[in-house]
Amino acid sequence: MEMRLIEGKKAFTWKGFFLQWEWMLVAIFIGINLMNMNLSEYYWDYNSLRDATMSFLDKAFIVLPMVFIIILGDIDISVASIVALSSVIMADLYNMGVPMPLAMIICLAVGAVCGLINGLLVVKFKELSAVIVTLTTMIIYRGIAYIILKDQASGGFPDWFSFFGWGYVGGIPFILIVFTVFALLFGLLLHKTVFGRSVYAMGNNITAARFSGIQTDRVKVIVFMLAGLMAAVTAIFLTSRMGSTRPNIANSYELDVIAMVVLGGISTAGGKGRMIGAIIAIFLIGFLRHGLGLVNVKAQVLMIIIGLLLVFAVMIPKLKRNKAVNKGS
Amino acid sequence: MNESGLSKAVTAGEPPAAAKRSLSATIAKFRELGLLGFILILMLAVQLRNPSFLTLENLNDMATNTAILSILAVGMMLVIITRGIDLSIGATLALSGMIAALFVGQFPDLHPIVSILLGTAIGLVCGNVLGFLVSKMGILPIIATLGMMYVFRGLTYMASGGKWVSAHQMPASFKGIATGSFLGINYLILTAVLVYIVAYYFVGHTRTGRQIYAVGSNPDSAKISGINTDKILWLVYSIMGGLSGLAGVLWVSKFASAQGDTATGYELSVIAACVLGGVSIAGGVGKISGVLLGAILLGILNNALPLINVSPFWQTGIQGAIILVAVLINAIVKRGVDRNNLMRRKI
Numbered sequence: 001m002e003m004r005l006i007e008g009k010k011a012f013t014w015k016g017f018f019l020q021w022e023w024m025l026v027a028i029f030i031g032i033n034l035m036n037m038n039l040s041e042y043y044w045d046y047n048s049l050r051d052a053t054m055s056f057l058d059k060a061f062i063v064l065p066m067v068f069i070i071i072l073g074d075i076d077i078s079v080a081s082i083v084a085l086s087s088v089i090m091a092d093l094y095n096m097g098v099p100m101p102l103a104m105i106i107c108l109a110v111g112a113v114c115g116l117i118n119g120l121l122v123v124k125f126k127e128l129s130a131v132i133v134t135l136t137t138m139i140i141y142r143g144i145a146y147i148i149l150k151d152q153a154s155g156g157f158p159d160w161f162s163f164f165g166w167g168y169v170g171g172i173p174f175i176l177i178v179f180t181v182f183a184l185l186f187g188l189l190l191h192k193t194v195f196g197r198s199v200y201a202m203g204n205n206i207t208a209a210r211f212s213g214i215q216t217d218r219v220k221v222i223v224f225m226l227a228g229l230m231a232a233v234t235a236i237f238l239t240s241r242m243g244s245t246r247p248n249i250a251n252s253y254e255l256d257v258i259a260m261v262v263l264g265g266i267s268t269a270g271g272k273g274r275m276i277g278a279i280i281a282i283f284l285i286g287f288l289r290h291g292l293g294l295v296n297v298k299a300q301v302l303m304i305i306i307g308l309l310l311v312f313a314v315m316i317p318k319l320k321r322n323k324a325v326n327k328g329s
Numbered sequence: 330m331n332e333s334g335l336s337k338a339v340t341a342g343e344p345p346a347a348a349k350r351s352l353s354a355t356i357a358k359f360r361e362l363g364l365l366g367f368i369l370i371l372m373l374a375v376q377l378r379n380p381s382f383l384t385l386e387n388l389n390d391m392a393t394n395t396a397i398l399s400i401l402a403v404g405m406m407l408v409i410i411t412r413g414i415d416l417s418i419g420a421t422l423a424l425s426g427m428i429a430a431l432f433v434g435q436f437p438d439l440h441p442i443v444s445i446l447l448g449t450a451i452g453l454v455c456g457n458v459l460g461f462l463v464s465k466m467g468i469l470p471i472i473a474t475l476g477m478m479y480v481f482r483g484l485t486y487m488a489s490g491g492k493w494v495s496a497h498q499m500p501a502s503f504k505g506i507a508t509g510s511f512l513g514i515n516y517l518i519l520t521a522v523l524v525y526i527v528a529y530y531f532v533g534h535t536r537t538g539r540q541i542y543a544v545g546s547n548p549d550s551a552k553i554s555g556i557n558t559d560k561i562l563w564l565v566y567s568i569m570g571g572l573s574g575l576a577g578v579l580w581v582s583k584f585a586s587a588q589g590d591t592a593t594g595y596e597l598s599v600i601a602a603c604v605l606g607g608v609s610i611a612g613g614v615g616k617i618s619g620v621l622l623g624a625i626l627l628g629i630l631n632n633a634l635p636l637i638n639v640s641p642f643w644q645t646g647i648q649g650a651i652i653l654v655a656v657l658i659n660a661i662v663k664r665g666v667d668r669n670n671l672m673r674r675k676i
Contacts, residue, residue, distance in 0.1 A: 075471065125657065125660045127611070127660050127663060127664070128610070128656060128657075128660055129610045129611065131414065131471070131610060132604055132610050132656060135597060135600060135601065135604075136601075136649055136652050136653040136656060137649075137653070138597070138649075139597070139601070139645060139646075139648060139649030139652065140646060140649035140650055140653060141649075142645055142649075143643075143644075143645035143646025143647070143648070143649045143650075144646050146642045146643075146645050146646065147642055147643055147646050150640075150642045151642065252593070252594070255416075255475060255478070255479075258475065259475065259476070259479075262472055262475075268469045268471060268472055269469065298486070298487075298491070299486075300482075300483040300485075300486035300487050300491070300589070301483060301487065302483075303479045303480070303482055303483035303486075304479065304480045304483035304484065304487075306479055307475075307476045307477060307478065307479025307480035307483065308476070308480060310472065310475065310476035310479070311462060311468065311472070311473060311476035311477065311480075314468050314469075314472050314473075314476075315462070315466050315468060318466055318467050318468065319466075
């Protein structure tokens with residue numbers, strides 16, 4: 001029963017500027033880094049931090065389009081299965097004699113087609129929520145990956161392929177460069193284009209958006225397709241890093257990705273949030289994992305920390321609003 | 330289906346004059362019958378391929394294997410009816426199963442009923458945390474349950490120190506929960522039947538049960554008509570948690586091993602059973618009989634595909650495809666019903 005107003009441009013105040021969620025994230029990020037520095041003397045090292053980015057950026061590619069999907073008020077839980085399917089198809093084609101560059105292009109195409117199917121199902125069957133549609137396609141895509149590769153691993157890629165996961169360009173990890181480019185592109189697409197504005201409008205009120213002349217179906221299909229495409233990009237980097245692929249690759253990545261997006265301040269109710277928040281959240285979780293990993297904090301404890309972080313992250317703004325409401329009445 | 334009272338909320342107020350129904354409306358009326366028919370045809374087809382399918386032994390096996398899924402599906406139905414979803418049940422199941430297993434390892438002489446109560450209690454605590462987050466804090470169910478899924482899963486690993494509790498650490502009485510039987514019927518099946526009888530009475534014939542549907546159909550008007558929506562939300566997540574806890578003990582007892590990654594991703598199978606059974610993710614719609622049939626259909630698919638020599642690697646894909654087809658047919662049928670209702674209103 002909350003009133004939803006389209007927020008106009010507010011007057012700029014320094015207080016308002018610094019009370020944004022993104023600054024909160026920056027504060028947490030700095031706090032985590034300070035904590036990590038105190039925990040381990042090996043943490044604050046350029047080379048180690050640089051290499052740490054290589055290990056957590058693979059799933060970050062999916063975070064970018066997932067921001068769009070969640071701003072739309074939808075969700076896509078099939079992305080991890082798309083990673084598996086496109087990766088498996090790429091490996092299988094290569095081992096059947098298809099040249100690697102072509103196999104990679106097909107991998108991207110497979111991802112885009114999977115996303116397209118998701119998008120079409122979501123817009124053609126509006127009474128099913130995106131949760132249900134992507135839940136079923138998630139099972140199907142993963143199932144096809146199992147049909148293709150059975151229970152085996154497939155690998156033996158050419159040497160140059162490992163460059164994607166392990167290579168450097170001018171001392172900077174290749175994956176970091178590619179991610180920066182994609183992050184800029186998606187950020188511009190969301191904040192500086194008509195397309196991005198329509199995504200926000202649809203997230204706030206899809207009926208109103210449709211009546212104001214936005215081709216809502218087309219926007220939605222494109223967004224889901226982008227998610228499939230970026231899942232395939234993740235597949236390439238992840239496969240390159242692992243050196244081989246299995247049908248159960250990238251298991252439960254979707255939950256990590258959604259956690260990052262939500263932590264980034266993007267509301268699952270739709271219509272709210274910014275790209276920069278999600279990008280900070282990626283590095284926040286990544287560095288938290290890396291730092292605590294250095295001092296042998298168990299992965300299980302990390303899971304608990306991330307889970308609590310996620311719940312508290314969405315709880316704090318609510319608490320603040322409840323307080324304001326109480327004051328008002 | 331003698332419980333059409335449940336669907337009255339949706340189909341109430343039908344004028345007797347509406348004799349002209351579209352085909353899909355008729356199908357919708359007998360939705361469970363349709364699902365039942367599909368199940369029977371599937372069973373017949375499997376039986377033709379492999380005569381050992383419809384033997385008492387195999388049916389008993391199948392029911393035992395489906396019992397846990399069907400218990401969880403009841404709780405998930407209640408959650409989905411209130412427009413929610415619970416992604417944490419796999420983790421809750423693992424946590425309560427693990428703690429129950431560790432407990433019986435320490436005190437092997439206690440009656441197994443104690444471990445069942447302990448597991449259920451732990452599940453209830455987990456469910457109450459979720460209920461609090463969803464109802465009082467207003468956090469979206471998918472986020473709250475996703476976050477707590479990580480927490481519960483992490484706690485499971487911490488409780489066991491990353492180790493497994495395996496069969497030889499469990500007393501025979503504990504393993505007997507899943508293997509023992511009463512009048513030739515396995516305890517798991519009996520538990521599931523009991524859960525279904527209670528749930529059938531609860532959702533159809535108690536005030537609170539009906540209020541769950543009211544909250545799911547329209548939260549705002551439910552609130553205005555004096556229903557404590559927060560309490561209802563809290564309640565459904567607690568029930569879900571309690572059932573997950575119970576299922577956790579049954580699971581560990583059945584497989585005689587408790588691991589950190591027990592039942593990972595199982596929540597999706599449970600949601601699939603609900604969706605197959607006609608529970609609408611938009612809230613307010615769902616029947617106990619439908620959910621039972623949905624769980625049975627998944628159980629048959631799990632049991633029958635290996636029996637007719639379908640390669641295990643094809644099973645996931647086939648299951649996914651069947652779920653997708655069922656969901657799409659459901660959507661198309663519902664469209665026909667809505668169109669029919671509109672036409673009737675015109676008269």
